[in-house]
């Protein structure tokens with residue numbers, strides 16, 4: 001297990017553990033990721049992690065060579 005610096009869409013930076021669930025990590029960071037099915041099929045939870053779209057409900061915090069991840073919401077925040 002190692003930790004990684006995560007920059008959230010609101011600009012805050014927290015330290016997360018690689019391999020943790022994105023939704024749990026976001027929740028602990030006070031960031032709301034919208035969800036729907038929680039099973040990987042609806043896409044409501046999509047976020048961009050260092051520019052790559054992932055579905056947060058079925059993904060975990062990855063390791064990164066740079067030691068830093070930047071998270072953006074993949075969809076327009078109309079929720």
Ligand code: FES
Nearest residue numbers: 036037038043057
């Ligand atoms: S909540 Fe439906 S794909 Fe993640």
